[in-house]
Amino acid sequence: MFLSRLTKELVQFEEKIDSWEKAIERASNPLIENGSIDESYVKAMIENVKNFGPYIVLMPKVAMPHARPEDGVKKTGISLLVVKEKVLFEIDKSANLFLVLAAEDATNHLTLLQEISDFLSKEENIEALLSATNYEEFLQNHRGN
Amino acid sequence: MKILAVCGNGLGTSFMLSLNVNKALKELNIDGDCKNMDLASAKTEQADYYIGSPEIMDQLNDGNKKTIRVVNMVNLNEIKDALKAHILEG
Numbered sequence: 001m002f003l004s005r006l007t008k009e010l011v012q013f014e015e016k017i018d019s020w021e022k023a024i025e026r027a028s029n030p031l032i033e034n035g036s037i038d039e040s041y042v043k044a045m046i047e048n049v050k051n052f053g054p055y056i057v058l059m060p061k062v063a064m065p066h067a068r069p070e071d072g073v074k075k076t077g078i079s080l081l082v083v084k085e086k087v088l089f090e091i092d093k094s095a096n097l098f099l100v101l102a103a104e105d106a107t108n109h110l111t112l113l114q115e116i117s118d119f120l121s122k123e124e125n126i127e128a129l130l131s132a133t134n135y136e137e138f139l140q141n142h143r144g145n
Numbered sequence: 146m147k148i149l150a151v152c153g154n155g156l157g158t159s160f161m162l163s164l165n166v167n168k169a170l171k172e173l174n175i176d177g178d179c180k181n182m183d184l185a186s187a188k189t190e191q192a193d194y195y196i197g198s199p200e201i202m203d204q205l206n207d208g209n210k211k212t213i214r215v216v217n218m219v220n221l222n223e224i225k226d227a228l229k230a231h232i233l234e235g
Contacts (some may be wrong), residue, residue, distance in 0.1 A: 052153035052184060058161065059217035066157035081185035091200060101157050113161045121219040 002115035003142070006080060008135045009034070016085040020054070020095070021046050024065045027081035028100035034077065037102045041072030045100070054089035062087070062120055062129070063095035069105050076104045076112065082129050082138075096130055146177035146232070149192040151201055155183030162218045166196060169224045173230060194231060205235060 010030045017023045024045050031037045032116050032126060044067035057063045079100045086094040099116065103109035125142065132138035150166055152158035159181035166179040182190060195205055195212045202212040213231045217223050228235055 014173060052204070053198075055152050055198040055201045056156055058158060059219055064157055064161075066154075068154050068156060069164050103156065106156055108159070110164070113157070114164055116160050117219045120222070145180070 002119040005078060005115070006113075010077075010079040011082070011135050011138070012080070013082045013133055013135075014084070015085050017081075017083050020049070020087050020089050022065075023063075023081060023087045023095075023098050024049075024100070027065065027079055027100045030079040031077050031100060031102055036073065036075050036077035038072035039076065039081055041102060044049045044068065044071035049089070053089055053091055056096050057089065058095045061126060062097045062099065063089075064099045064101050064116070066101040066103070073102045075102075075105055076109060077102045078112070078116070080129075082132070082133060084130070095140060097112055097126065146175065146194070147180040147192045148177055148194045148196055149187055149190060150158055150179055150181045150189040151184055151186060151195055152181070152196040153184055153201065155186065158218060160223070162196065162212075162224075165219060165221055165224050166228070169228055172221075173228060175228065176235065187224075193234055197225070201228055 024044055028042045045065040048067055056065050081098040083096050086096050088094045128141035129138055132141055150159040150163035162177045164182040170177045181223050195210050199214045202214050213227050215224060215227055
């Protein structure tokens with residue numbers, strides 16, 4: 001289950017972040033702290049958006065920053081930043097949720113992506129995150145649904 | 146039928162999209178298979194259709210490729226509608 005992977009120390013809540021670059025950096029912090037990724041992975045995720053545009057915005061309100069395993073992934077992990085005020089990208093796109101994906105190899109993260117996809121496809125999960133100001137509130141909202 | 150889900154590096158976004166496209170193909174009874182690929186490789190890879198976010202499809206389209214634009218990669222209904230419009234009615 002996806003929620004069991006998204007433990008308290010991996011989820012951060014913020015009112016406002018000035019730029020999408022800062023949002024990706026901030027969202028990545030728990031993965032740097034727990035040794036899942038190197039700083040180089042954060043730079044690679046930002047470079048990807050600069051090179052290809054904000055295609056990491058998977059759906060309205062949700063971005064999934066990621067780069068290649070060889071860009072600095074030490075072990076597979078995810079982290080989440082919830083920003084109350086939407087963060088703008090260059091081309092007409094924005095996001096409130098930044099779900100950082102770090103995958104150790106390109107083929108073995110199928111289950112994880114399937115779980116993320118199932119989680120995000122339920123609007124009530126997005127709402128439970130956006131209406132919370134901390135992890136406990138999110139769990140409460142989530143249970144309430 | 147061969148469909149390619151495309152994103153910048155061919156891993157996260159396109160992988161997730163390909164999972165949902167395959168689900169949608171099955172539900173629509175379309176005989177096809179969707180694989181994922183990075184933008185640079187997809188430019189020279191032959192496929193019946195290419196699917197991905199609007200900005201990636203714009204970068205891919207050389208005038209000879211059939212592209213399908215998807216805004217919400219996890220919304221099965223949107224993906225089904227897009228496939229229906231392009232493949233079944235296209």
